[in-house]
Amino acid sequence: MRKKRNWKLEILGILLAILWLAPFYLMFVNSFKSKKEIFMDVTSPPEQWSFDNYITAFQELDFLQTLFNSLLITVSSVVLIVLFSAMAAYALSRAKSRLSTIMFFVFVAAMLIPFQSVMIPLVTVFGQFDMLNRGGLIFMYIGFGASLSIFLYHGALNNIPTSMDEAARIDGANRWQIFWHIIFPMLKPITVTVAILNIIWIWNDYLLPSLVINKTGSETIPLKMFFFFGEYTKQWHLALAGLTLAIVPVIIFYFFAQRSIIKGVSEGAVK
Numbered sequence: 001m002r003k004k005r006n007w008k009l010e011i012l013g014i015l016l017a018i019l020w021l022a023p024f025y026l027m028f029v030n031s032f033k034s035k036k037e038i039f040m041d042v043t044s045p046p047e048q049w050s051f052d053n054y055i056t057a058f059q060e061l062d063f064l065q066t067l068f069n070s071l072l073i074t075v076s077s078v079v080l081i082v083l084f085s086a087m088a089a090y091a092l093s094r095a096k097s098r099l100s101t102i103m104f105f106v107f108v109a110a111m112l113i114p115f116q117s118v119m120i121p122l123v124t125v126f127g128q129f130d131m132l133n134r135g136g137l138i139f140m141y142i143g144f145g146a147s148l149s150i151f152l153y154h155g156a157l158n159n160i161p162t163s164m165d166e167a168a169r170i171d172g173a174n175r176w177q178i179f180w181h182i183i184f185p186m187l188k189p190i191t192v193t194v195a196i197l198n199i200i201w202i203w204n205d206y207l208l209p210s211l212v213i214n215k216t217g218s219e220t221i222p223l224k225m226f227f228f229f230g231e232y233t234k235q236w237h238l239a240l241a242g243l244t245l246a247i248v249p250v251i252i253f254y255f256f257a258q259r260s261i262i263k264g265v266s267e268g269a270v271k
């Protein structure tokens with residue numbers, strides 16, 4: 001028996017899609033306009049389509065260096081968050097003791113602490129150790145991203161029976177081999193979820209890099225974008241072109257990894 005199509009739901013989905021795509025349309029169209037054209041009308045297409053804004057934005061942003069900085073910080077932070085969080089969650093989930101329970105709840109409680117309450121002491125302490133640079137920023141991201149990641153990994157590990165560890169131990173595997181060869185591959189769905197959550201947050205973060213990065217040539221893309229906004233001028237035409245350039249790597253990443261992302265998120269949700 002054929003299912004009856006829900007036209008109301010489909011129409012609602014189309015309207016929501018149009019609403020979601022509207023800002024991207026305005027950003028793309030206005031990235032080709034001159035500064036004067038943007039202030040006159042932001043909805044109409046440009047009088048003349050030209051890539052001059054993109055060329056200027058690419059040069060002013062030092063885009064290749066800035067993109068490298070963002071990729072270096074994001075990839076390094078996410079990889080280390082995944083590795084350390086998975087190992088920490090495994091140790092906490094398998095060590096059934098009062099101390100492990102207390103430590104787990106300490107990590108969970110850390111998620112409730114607002115960043116604004118610790119940012120000044122954090123920058124002060126890291127400044128004393130000369131760590132206000134890309135390395136120090138990665139170290140901070142590991143600390144701020146570990147709490148949620150450990151919480152997610154801990155929940156997934158509780159669904160993996162300890163009998164698998166015991167069987168592997170009988171076969172002669174040590175704790176290190178059990179985790180990396182048996183347990184960690186089974187955590188792939190939740191690993192994808194953890195990676196996506198941290199990639200989105202770290203790639204788009206502005207506040208923490210603005211406090212830590214104080215050296216020219218080390219800025220991330222969100223931090224460098226403010227080059228177009230001064231005290232007396234706002235170069236929206238160049239800023240929109242720069243934003244379009246910044247979105248391209250994300251689209252390319254999603255295009256090649258969409259199958260793994262969708263599968264990982266759906267399996268992680270079921271878990």
